[in-house]
Amino acid sequence: MDQHLLVFVTVVEKESFSRAAEALHMTQPAVSQYIQVLENTYGVKLLDRNNKFVRLNKAGEIVYFHAKEILGLYTKMQGLMDDLTNRASGSLSIGASYTFGEYVLPHFIAKLHHEFPLIRPSIVIGNTRKIADLVLRHQLDIGIIEGNLESTQLKIDPFADDQMVVVASTQHRLAWLEGEVAASELEKETWLVREVGSGTREATERIIRELSIAPKEMMEFGSTQLIKESVESGLGISFLSHLAIRKELSLGLLKIVRVKGTPLKRDFSIVLQSAFQTKALEVFVKILRESKGFWNSEEG
Incomplete structure (x- = not known):
């Protein structure tokens, strides 16, 4: 190096x-x-x-x-050379978009550490666009992103589904309406949204288009946690991953608002830049691809 x-x-x-x-x-x-x-x-x-x-x-x-x-390429090269004689070990730089990184990735890191204790993972959390850019620049070995991304320089491979839902405080008027809520009702509300470049923002803009509505106000936040806290306080409604609100649903702090066209499904995708993979990267990708049990348990 x-x-x-x-x-x-x-x-x-x-x-x-x-x-x-x-x-x-x-x-x-x-x-x-x-x-x-x-x-x-x-x-x-x-x-x-x-x-x-x-x-x-x-x-x-x-x-x-x-x-x-x-330096990223040096590290990757050294890892590949070490793999010729050694078991899966060494550093592994992982990037993930916010929803996956904050609410799902810890489960897979725990599994990786249990099965391959010699691997030393480092984690970067950012929006989809940032993670893809870091993979492209060899500063991350792998990225896990949400939503759609097109690139001729990266290998993007969906491996799991996510479900997006409209969410409100349990004290919000929409939470007390029976049956599916009309799109016109959603239009009257303040929508709390993520920043441009976020997969959650992309999904929000998609459902707004599909419902053909123009919300009276949209407030932008750089954190899903901040959005959840703000929705809980009654500031507005939002469109979030079901994975991100499980705790709040179980505690009765938030409620899913039934809306035509939801839950909206989107992909979680693996993003890679190089065809060469260290053993550490190979075993982590395998753990991700063999994660059907995790997703099935979440849906249940």
Whole structure:
């Protein structure tokens, strides 16, 4: 692995030469020397620094962006070479969109750790667009996303279904209506939605189109948990994964509003960039694909 790039990335992410030295088990002068060699190699300063801060300049941003990709490829290559003689082990970087990452992924990480304790997973949670981009840039070994995504550079493979439902507070007027709620009733409400780029936002926009409604107001939130809390408080209604509201349903804090065309099914998909897979990645993908029992138990 290129040690100069590793030192540079660590300095950037720690925002300090001293903290980078501590993380890399090096002396601070040694870290400074690595950065100086790298800057001499490219003939340009990469960092703006003084006694208070270390920041990327324009040249540094370019090197950092590509250094992350290069280091990701080094790690993947080393893992593949280790697999020639060893059992499934080593690092595994996993990215997941919010619904899957926060409400489903922990179950699979526990299973992975139980069966393959030598694998060291690291987790990144973000919206669908961000996770796909990190996989494309080799900064994640695998992504798990919700909703639809088209890409000619990534392999996208659906492996499980999710169900999206309209949800309201148990004290909300819609929660007390009998039978299916008319689309015109939903139009009168404030909709609490996720940010653009989120699979949940995509599903929300899809159901709004299918119902041919124009909600009076839409409020955007960057967290499903914040949306649930806001719906519970009576701020508005939302369109969320059934997986994300199981606890609130069981506690009687939220209620599913019956609406024509729901539950709306969407896919959870595995996203990969390379045809080469480490053993660690192979066994994790296998765990995901053999997860029918988990989904069946959730539906029941």
